[in-house]
Amino acid sequence: MIFKNHYPVEALLRPPVEFYAALTAWTLALIAVTMPTVIMMTDSVAYASAGVLFLFGLRRFRQGYAVWSYHRHLVRLPYYGLRPRQIPVSNRFLFLGLGFKWTQTHTQRLLDTTDPVNKRFITPNVFYRLARQIEFKLDRLRALAFVISILSSSSRWNPVAPLPPVGGNPAIHAVGMPEGEDPIRLPIGERVGHILVLGATRVGKTRLAEILITQDIRRGDVVVVMDPKGDADLLMRCKMEAERAKRPFFAFHLGFPEISARYNGIGTFSKITEPAGRLTDALPSEGNSAAFKEFGWRFANIIIQADVALGNKPHYQSIRRYINNIEPLLLAYGKKILTLKGPDGWANVYKQIMGNLDPKTLPFALKDRNPEGIALLKLVEQIDFYDPVLDGLLSAFKYDRTYFDKIVSSLGPLLEKLTTGRVAELIAPDYEDIQDKRPIFDWMSVIRQNAVVYVGLDALSDSTVASAVGASMFADLTSVSGFVYKHGIGFGLPNDIATGQRKVAIHADEFNELVGDQFIPMINKAGGSGYQVTAYTQTVSDIEARIGSKAKSGQIQGNFNNLIMMRVKEPMTAEVLTNQLPMVKINELMQVSGVGDSSDPGSGVDFTSKNEDRLSTREVAMIGVHDVIKLPKGQAFALIEGGQLYKLRVPMPEKEDDPNITTEWSMALTQMKAKYKTGSGLMQRDNLWLDDQVQANEQQNLERRFGGGDNDIAGTSSSDSGD
Incomplete structure (x- = not known):
């Protein structure tokens, strides 16, 4: 001190x-x-x-x-690292790192270091520079490799040890070291205000994410990790912490379908119009594309409504099938709805129309159509029967095939990507294939089981599919949030199963790859249902480019009450922090020297001189854009708790210290493949918009069909108890 x-x-x-x-x-x-x-x-x-x-x-x-x-x-700052078990966990606070509260004093000290007079205090000494020159000159001489190893050693006893490879300006954090560092904690009550983490590539965002995710898992929150890159290290961290906390763990990874759980992004919904929106959110909406996106939504919505009415669970394969050939769905739905609501004797009229069909009199658009579909169309026109879904199916049926293909041209390629290869097995699962032991999860079952979910989207291989799946997951989570807010997580379960409010911690890495219109309601309104979002991205321009609107980008940023700013390269991104900070007054010391000759020849004084120090003040920004750009790796400014500014640094990762936890990726891959077990708890086919009785009946049918069991893909058991 x-x-x-x-x-x-x-x-x-x-x-x-x-x-x-x-x-x-x-x-x-x-x-x-x-x-x-x-x-x-x-x-x-x-x-x-x-x-x-x-x-x-x-x-x-x-x-x-x-x-x-x-x-x-x-x-050079002192080393700061933690083993996973050393990360502090609290039910009242979220640990961010070590640091201090930034005040005017620290601004003063940082500006003092920029004075050229003080350059010698912020640069390594001559011995350090000489050691680096020797290393460079001896680099190719193997006989003197021991000299290089001594000079480059990071031991505390080496006076010329190389600086850690973190770059930036260490003085930004050193100005708070005289008073010492303290753990920086965010009150748990602030988590529902969400956290936005901004930082350039490779500056420590993922490391910070691991620390926050570790605490959320050990605290007992439902944890959902969205990782567009599909980083294996982050997957391993989630898996290890779930094992250590004895929590159910599910890994969904588009890059590793053989060990991935399965998920139907459009199979669960609270409103029948939601699946079509999730599907078409990935389509471009600028300029002329907006009209094609709306056409795509309309026909996808019609198909989904008809498919659900037939008792099926919608998925990407079925939508693709019916967009390419809508006639089987039209006939199945048309006959069913006419049986339920049509006039008596419609079947006889239908047979009569079928017998009187003359292909020569048909319009050109219907000449290559199924005669049964044509008869159904004429029947509906003749008996003046109206059903909105049937009307939509018939309108698609009446179009010329080439014209219909054009108006849904933007939807077809997307569905082709989503349903091609092994990825289709993950996002369009076959519920009746009992040979496939990879579990199927939905967000309601995840929340009820208090599980940990890792979602790797493999965006580097196919950004379109990654974006579409990620967007549908966000939309699905938002829908479940609304359902939980209205009914709670115990809705539809027996009264003897204890359920209560659960916090859902959502960590969205590479947030710009996932953000869309469906994300705005989640951060806007989902706090009431226990959702707490932590988003990580490089720049605010990424959000704006993805969302396509500066106003919506500002709306999304404005819903994050807590900001953690790591090193960035875009000044506009740095200004997201600096523009929220006040101006402060700093002291400036000016040295004044002067000499004056005496004009009185009779005086004994020939000249006078004076030396003085003048103290003045001026206003400067508490921190500048250049300070954010110069941050070392693993360091950040945190604007939390209603505008309180903290300077913090994230602990460096140290070797795993638990011999009972698998730390090698290859071994974990083998374990997850070997430990699959089917379970009815993850194969719920209930739609939230169905009533309780229908849900119960469908669940009983699934249990009879597939049998009960445990779900385990990472060595942690999760019994199918309904919660």
């Missing part, structure tokens, strides 16, 4: 002259003890004086050491 400063100017960038005073005091104390007669003292007085001098020297030494330590930290 540095000595208290009672002066208007804090002089820390100066030689540690206190060492000289300490050395003098200790020398006098030594003389007083060993040779008291030299300084004409009695033994008792000499010993007392030596004690006082020793304490005075110790005080001065501590003051000098604080100044010297401050200088050292301006160049």
Whole structure:
């Protein structure tokens, strides 16, 4: 702890002259003890004086050491790392890292380091530079490799150890080191206000995500990790922490379909219009594309309504099938709805129309159509029967095939991508294939089981599919949020199953790959149902480019009450933080020297001179854009708790310390493939818009068809108890 400063100017960038005073005091104390007669003292007085001098020297030494330590930290910060088990977990706070609250004092100190006079305090010394030159010159000489290993050692005993590869300006954090670092914690109550993490590529966003995810898992929250890259390390972190916490864990990974759980993004909904929106959200909506997107939504919505009315669970394969050939769906739905609501005797009229069909009299668009479909069309026109879904199917049937293909041209390629290859097995699962042991999950079952879910979208391989699946998952989560908000997670379950409010921590890495219109309601209104979103992205321009509207981008940013800003390269992104901070006053010390000649020849004064220090103040930004751009890796500014600014650094990852947890990716891959078990708990076919009785009947049918069991894909059991 540095000595208290009672002066208007804090002089820390100066030689540690206190060492000289300490050395003098200790020398006098030594003389007083060993040779008291030299300084004409009695033994008792000499010993007392030596004690006082020793304490005075110790005080001065501590003051000098604080100044010297401050200088050292301006160049190199002390190492900070944590093992996974050392990450603190609290039910009241979310740990972010070590740091301090940023005030005007830190702004003053940081500006002082930019003075050219103080350059020597913020640059490595001559011995450090010489060591680096020797390393460079001896790099190709194998015989002297031991010299390089000594010079490049990161040991604390190496005075010329290379700087850690984090770049940036360490002085930004060092200005708070004199007072010391404290754990920076965000109150759990602030989590529902959501957190936005901004940072350039490879500056530590994923490491921060691992720390937050670890705490959420161990705290007992439902955790959903959305990772467009499909990073194996992040998957392993989620898996290991779920195992350690004995939590159910489900991995959905488009890049590893053999070990991935399955998910139907349009199979669960609270409103029948939702699946079509989730499907078409991935389509372009600028310019002329907007009209084709609306046409695609209309026909997808009609198909889904008819398919659901026939008792089927919609999925991408069925939509693709019926868009390419709508006649089987038209006939099945038309006959069913006429049987339920049509007039008596419609079947006889239908047969009569079938027998009287003359292909020569048909319109050109219907000449290659199924005669049964044509008869159904004429029947509906003749008996003047109206059903909105049937009317929509008939309108699609009446179009010429080539014309129909054109108006849904944007939807066809997307469905082709979503239903091609092994990816189709994951997002369009076959519920009746009992040989496929990969579990099928939905968000309601995840919340009820208090599970951990990792979603790897493999966007580097196919960004279109990744975006479509991610968008549908967000929309599905938003729908479930509304259902939970209205009914709770125990809706439709027996009364003896204990259920209550559960927090759902959603971590969206590479957030710009996932954001869309469906995300706005989630961060806007889902806090009431326990949702807490942490989004990670590089720049605000990424959000704007993805959403296609500056106003919507601002709307999304405005719904994040907490901001963590790591190093960024775009000034506009840095201004998201700096524009929210106040101006502060700093002190400036000006040295003034002057000489004046005397004009009085009779005076004994030939000239006068003066030297003075003038103290002035001026207003500056608390932190500038350039300070954010110069942040080292693993460091950040955090604007939390209603505008409180903290400077923090994230702990570096250290080796896993639990021998019972698998830490190698290849072994984990083998384990997850070997431990699949089917289970009815993840194969719920209930739609939220159906009533309780229908849900119960369908669940019983599934149990009879597939049998009960445990779900386990990562070594953690999750019994199918309904919660």
